[in-house]
Amino acid sequence: MKELIGIAEQVAAKLIARKQTIAVAxxxxxxxxxxxxxxxxxxxxxxxxxxVVYTRDARRVLMDISDEAMKDLRSSSEPYAKLLAERMRSRxxxxxxxxxxxxxxxxxxxxxxxxxxxxxxxxxxATEVMTLETANGDRFANMQVFATTxxxxxxxxxxx
Numbered sequence: 001m002k003e004l005i006g007i008a009e010q011v012a013a014k015l016i017a018r019k020q021t022i023a024v025a026x027x028x029x030x031x032x033x034x035x036x037x038x039x040x041x042x043x044x045x046x047x048x049x050x051x052v053v054y055t056r057d058a059r060r061v062l063m064d065i066s067d068e069a070m071k072d073l074r075s076s077s078e079p080y081a082k083l084l085a086e087r088m089r090s091r092x093x094x095x096x097x098x099x100x101x102x103x104x105x106x107x108x109x110x111x112x113x114x115x116x117x118x119x120x121x122x123x124x125x126a127t128e129v130m131t132l133e134t135a136n137g138d139r140f141a142n143m144q145v146f147a148t149t150x151x152x153x154x155x156x157x158x159x160x
Contacts, residue, residue: 001036004144007151008036014158015046015096022154023092024050025063025084027075028102028118032147048092053084053101063087074111076101078119078129085123096124096157100150106137116142120150126157 015022024047026033034050037043051062059065059075063084073080081099089097102118103109109117116134121127132149134142 001144004032004036004148004151005039007148007155008040011151011155011158012037012040012042012046014155016042018095018158020095021046021048021092022096022098023048023088023094025053025088025097025099026050026147026150027052027054027100028104028143029100029147029150030054030104030143032143033098033100033150036147036151048094049088051088064091076103076109076111076113076117076119078121078131081119081121082123082127082129085121085127089123096122096154098122098150098154100146102132102142102146104142104146105139115139116145118142118146118149120146120153122154122157124157126160128153128157 024034031052084099085097100120103113105115108114115137118132121129
């Protein structure tokens, strides 16, 4: 967790210096991304909100993404991660949107992804989507790796 907080401190410093904001949607990271950003003093200057979008109901209620809109998409995919990041950015009118969706473990998900599979996206002045495969069934370890990797992705975009 110290590594995650260290990355969050770097992200926070960049967002504050630029007077930019972020909103987060996460699934398998279970709130660790938002928690790390909020653990940094002064978070109210850059953190606008977040959601743990863990179920279809959460996707519909929190993200306003209907089952019809998901017709050609599936959770735990790069296109879905990109949609979540873009949706958070637009719903909060933030400079950046960050998302994560995957299968923490100990087993895979109903889409056939193995435990340790996660897709994450950053949407903003620079956009990027990526997939991570840890090949690990340890649920909490995966949650930490998912959150840390998503935060590193955001930091990289902020440094470009």
